[in-house]
Amino acid sequence: MTSHTPQGPVDASLTPRYAGIATFAKLPRIEDVPEARVAVVGVPFDSGVSYRPGARFGPSHVREASRLLRPYNPAQDISPFAVQQVVDAGDIVANPFNLDEAVRQVEEAATELGERVEKIVTIGGDHTIALPLLRAITKKHGPVAVLHFDAHLDTWDTYFGAPTTHGTPFRRASEEGLIDMTASMHGGTRGPLYGKEDLEDDERLGFAIVTSEYIEEHGVQAALDRIRDRIGDKPLYISIDIDVLDPAHAPGTGTPEAGGLTSREMLRLIRGLADRNIVGADVVEVAPAYDHAQMTAVAASHVVYELISAMGKSV
Ligand SMILES: N=C(N)NCCCC(=O)O
C-alpha cells in the first residue's frame, strides 16, 4: 500500500538521540507524512486502576525510553521502519473524571485512526483501554483472536460494582462477542486470586492459559507451540500488560506480582509470532512513578519495537 519511501526515525548519527521531542523511536508524527501503515498511539488514562495509580504517564515515559531504539532489528532480520511507514499518532484524549466517556473517546479515536492506517500499536494507560480498542478493531476485522500477556486474568466481573475497570476488560469484551473464544489465550498468568472460581469463570468464558510457571518449566518454545496452535491464522490482537514481566524487570506498574517473565522471554515470545496475522496490539500498565532507571519503559519500548518488527514481516 505504501507508495512513498517510508520516512524513518531522526538519524541519531546527525542529531543526538537525546535532543528534540520524543515521538516513539523519534519517528515522524502522523501529520508529517502522506500515509502510514502502522501508527503508535498513546492513551494517557488510568481512572480504571484498582491499586497504584500513574499509568496515565505511561505513554510519555515509554516514548522517552524509546529514543535509543535503532533502525535495524537483527533478532527478526528486519528494518521495521524501512519496510513500512510507521508514525507516532500522538495521544488520544480520554476524560479522567468520566470513565464511560473516556471509553467512548478511545473507541472513537481508535476507529478513526484505524481508517487511516492498517495497524495500531497502543501504549497505555491502564488495561481498561483494551475494551474500547477491541470494540474499534472488531469493526474492521470481526471477532479477533486475543493473545493476552498479563500476570492477571482481567476477566473478573466487577470491582465495587463497577463493570468497567482494568481488571475486567476481557470479561466485557467476551460478553460483547469481540473475541474469537476458540482462539484466545492468556500468557504469563500467575499469582494469588480471589478464589478458585476466578479460573473456572475464565475457563467457562473460553480462554486457554499458558502460565508463567509453564513457561519456566517447559521453556519459551513449548509455550509458543501451544500459543501458535491455538491462534492458527485468525486475525490476532496482542494485548501486553507490562506486569506480565517480573517486578525485577518491570517494577514500574500498578499491580506487580512476583514470579513473572524476563524481558528476554517476552521478546522471544513476540518474535515467535511474527508469521501470524497480527492486526493490532497494545502495551499497557506502565506506571513511571514506580519505575527505576527507566527499566520498565525500556522493556516496554522494546516490546513495542518487536511488535512493529513482527508487523513488518507481512508487508
Ligand atoms: N490489569 C491489571 N494490571 N491488574 C488487574 C488487577 C486487579 C485487582 O486489583 O485484583
Ligand SMILES: [Zn+2]
Ligand atoms: Zn496485570
Ligand SMILES: [Zn+2]
Ligand atoms: Zn492487565
